[in-house]
Amino acid sequence: MGEKEKKIFGVSRNVFLLGIVSFLNDMSSEMIAPVVPTYLTEILGISKVVSGSIMGLIESLSSLFKVLFGYFSDHFRKRKLFVAFGYLFSTIAKGALAFVHSWWDFVTLRVLDRVGKGIRTAPRDALIAESSEKGKTGKSFGFHRMMDTLGAVAGPLAAIAILELLKSLPLETAYRYLFLLSAIPGLIGVVIVILLVKDKGGEVKKKVKGISALKSRNLRLFLVVVAIGALGRYSYAFTLWKAEELGFSVVQGLGFYALFNLIYALSAYPLGTYSDTFGKKRMIALGFGIAALASLAFAYARDFYTLIAAFVLYGLYIAIEDTIPRAYMADLAEEFEKGTIIGAYHTVFGVFVFPASVIAGWLWQNYSLTYSFIFAALMNAIAMVLMAFVRE
Structure with missing residues (x-):
């Protein structure tokens, strides 16, 4: 990036626009x-294990494509093409949800x-x-995640407003309008x-040969830590199911979710x-520690204030772990x-996120949500310890 390029809110024009x-x-x-x-659970009548598996599958599949399209963008030096196509693909898929009539569709x-996310992310x-x-x-990356997550704050609030306006309609019909407007x-x-x-790739002369960072023992060890941490990364759906279990309504759950995203948004840029x-390695280790605390808070939440604390810690954890590893x-x-x-980072993460939600769903159905969160806390604690063996 040219040093004389004008900054917007402390970042380049491209970073600001993205x-x-x-x-x-x-x-x-x-x-x-x-x-x-x-x-999934109330309207389509899908079981808890299947619902958890579906949520994990949805999160995981996007990551499987990230290393492939990351490589393509390296090869062609045309990042923008993949970014635009990925966003368009996702947008069409979301709007089309308004017209489906089965859980499989x-x-x-x-x-x-x-x-679409897998195509654009890397x-x-x-x-x-x-x-x-x-x-x-x-x-x-902190600025980008802040903006991304401010959108995640605006989204649930917009959903609350839309569902309130459409409350006279059957719930399924209201959801269809919500999907279309999204x-x-x-x-x-x-x-x-x-x-x-x-595009900026054309400004960088591609080397004919070079030593790939993937051959580094340090990077491979870090990817192992990422995999273990991912096993403790339950889908956001489990936090909303926890709120539901404690007697909170769907709309109240949206409020908790907006709080989580607000904490995420406010902390991503400064962190x-x-x-x-401070050091990206130390910050990532700290994130795993906060993740373990958040999981324990969800596991043992029995009242409003403990649940609030859990969502706040969850927001701080995701702000770190969705931001710093990318920059690292x-x-x-x-x-x-x-x-x-x-x-490669996104793909490793995605591969292990899927079994994480399957395990959490199985523990929920056969024992309780408490065990799902305890398992997540254990995985994050192990990842935090292993970060000590990763060099800065």
């Missing part, structure tokens, strides 16, 4: 995401939405890294990518910026492989 796009896309996604758990479209993260000032990747902010984001975001000086991988990667390396 932040706006993520805000709009996440607003679109989070307008419908909080109602999906109830839709519903799940298929949700998977296609996540495939190229977009590589573009953010390439558009960042040297040594400031944490700041750039496509609007996503389409605006696609237009911004196409018209305003600029990302601070990690550039971008710092480790050579210029010719940033998309591939960042994609």
